[in-house]
Amino acid sequence: MRRLPHPINGAIYEDLGEGRVRVQDDNSGKSGIFSWDGKWLEGDLTQADLHLLVHVGGQDLPEGRDIYWGMLPVMPGEQTGGPDYASRFKSDKNTPPPPPVIGKFVGDPGKETEKGFRSSSHVDLEYILSNDRNLDKVPDVYWLESPMTGGPMKVPTARFIDKRYHDLEVDRLWKRTWQMVCRADDIPEVGDYHVYEIASLSFVVVRTGENEFKAHYNACLHRGRLLKEMDGKGAKDLRCPFHGWTWDLEGGLKHLTCEWDLPGVADDVGQLPGAQVATWGGFVFINPDPDAEPLEDFLGPVMLGHYKKFKLENRYKQAHVRKTINANWKIAQEAFMEAYHIAATHPQLLLIGGDSADVRYDVFGNWGRAQHVSPPASSPHRGIVREKEQVLERWQASADANAKYLRSLIGDEVDEYSDAELNDSCFNDLFPNMHPWGGWARIVFRFRPLGDDPNYCQMDIMLLAPWPEHKERPPAAQVNELRPDQSWCDAPELGTLARILEQDSMNMANVHAGMKTKQPPYVWYAGYQEGKIRNFHENYRRKLGLAEGE
Numbered sequence: 343m344r345r346l347p348h349p350i351n352g353a354i355y356e357d358l359g360e361g362r363v364r365v366q367d368d369n370s371g372k373s374g375i376f377s378w379d380g381k382w383l384e385g386d387l388t389q390a391d392l393h394l395l396v397h398v399g400g401q402d403l404p405e406g407r408d409i410y411w412g413m414l415p416v417m418p419g420e421q422t423g424g425p426d427y428a429s430r431f432k433s434d435k436n437t438p439p440p441p442p443v444i445g446k447f448v449g450d451p452g453k454e455t456e457k458g459f460r461s462s463s464h465v466d467l468e469y470i471l472s473n474d475r476n477l478d479k480v481p482d483v484y485w486l487e488s489p490m491t492g493g494p495m496k497v498p499t500a501r502f503i504d505k506r507y508h509d510l511e512v513d514r515l516w517k518r519t520w521q522m523v524c525r526a527d528d529i530p531e532v533g534d535y536h537v538y539e540i541a542s543l544s545f546v547v548v549r550t551g552e553n554e555f556k557a558h559y560n561a562c563l564h565r566g567r568l569l570k571e572m573d574g575k576g577a578k579d580l581r582c583p584f585h586g587w588t589w590d591l592e593g594g595l596k597h598l599t600c601e602w603d604l605p606g607v608a609d610d611v612g613q614l615p616g617a618q619v620a621t622w623g624g625f626v627f628i629n630p631d632p633d634a635e636p637l638e639d640f641l642g643p644v645m646l647g648h649y650k651k652f653k654l655e656n657r658y659k660q661a662h663v664r665k666t667i668n669a670n671w672k673i674a675q676e677a678f679m680e681a682y683h684i685a686a687t688h689p690q691l692l693l694i695g696g697d698s699a700d701v702r703y704d705v706f707g708n709w710g711r712a713q714h715v716s717p718p719a720s721s722p723h724r725g726i727v728r729e730k731e732q733v734l735e736r737w738q739a740s741a742d743a744n745a746k747y748l749r750s751l752i753g754d755e756v757d758e759y760s761d762a763e764l765n766d767s768c769f770n771d772l773f774p775n776m777h778p779w780g781g782w783a784r785i786v787f788r789f790r791p792l793g794d795d796p797n798y799c800q801m802d803i804m805l806l807a808p809w810p811e812h813k814e815r816p817p818a819a820q821v822n823e824l825r826p827d828q829s830w831c832d833a834p835e836l837g838t839l840a841r842i843l844e845q846d847s848m849n850m851a852n853v854h855a856g857m858k859t860k861q862p863p864y865v866w867y868a869g870y871q872e873g874k875i876r877n878f879h880e881n882y883r884r885k886l887g888l889a890e891g892e
Contacts, residue, residue: 445724
């Protein structure tokens, strides 16, 4: 049973079981009992923090799985992971982790810096990096700062709820943009194939050689029947189940049933149309546009430089969970593009760290980076602003704890990394819909429209565990597909990320519903903290050929 204080008012939230939570506020002398989803049941305290109710009274994870996702057991069957999140900030002096911090809300007044207004707890990037104990190992791209320019932006709600935009996305985005399909390990042998669906489009991506892949439109050239309905292994060819027309793995015509009855047709159906295919970091990407720029150009040199040493191609896919969300795909992914929401949506995190008001944000073309060299030491919304020397001390202590844990997984490879890299857990995004987090966070998100209905999307979560470079990896985890009504905690392979997602999911559907009634019909994005979302919408607007403000 969980029992936590609220980080702002100190009220005690206590799990009573069966989805009920008691809230005791000693400041007012009142108490109340609520259901985990916010309904008041009894008592003279009638209001409570919805997201803390979910965290305290929501579904439990199985024993041994209530672990920070970045330190989950790597091998199937392991029962213990790395140290808990709070212990990462234990100093070299063997002092205990800091106790839960409670502080009255005062708001973050911000401050002027050479680069513009930032949080009052802002610490300059150069100060942290210049004091890195492995300064020569810090990648050049770590020194770059590139916040989104301009101020607050408003975007019409129609982009999220009007099917006209969905149809434009199919024609101008999904048919013309690089998009992640799967991990190469998902189709490890020649003849293994993956069915990739995006809106109304379907592709069969097949391994044709040791490091070779082909992507074909998933439709028979006879009557249009889907060639493959699900992923598969060891195919020798692509045969339509309807009439038996068959193409080889490269897409060339192999057999046309009763060709005598279709004179001249073989020339027209001799090659399955397809998409460009490329790989990066162990991921397979496609782009249906034959004239598209190379994938490396799309990713850009800063993104490639940031991930280079982390060797994502060596990672082991230890978990893959998918769920349908009752919201547009853009709404769902925007929930993971800023830390502005943490103080309200994830209040329990304030008990062990900062409120993330001082998270650093950068944009580089199609790629956005957040939480880069952003030590979680201060909580300016509660008036807790630590001196930069204290921030640096905790930063270095965290790097030491991470190094110790990572050494147990990748051995002496850990010595290749700087403090900044050892602490790297950036939540990054690649336009249009992939979120490959940085460093050791393991997380990769993907968000796709579900069919032709802009009111729903599919959300994929992969966890990529660190793995020794020269050691054979276990088979990639299969997809665990949750029903829309299931809790993320029914996927215990996600660790405490599942409980975080329960809080985020409450916002997604309600944002989508709210956009349908909102007046005036537009939403606002902050200048700095929501800069990655602003960058997305600028890329989106240009890709769809929309006018300013459309």
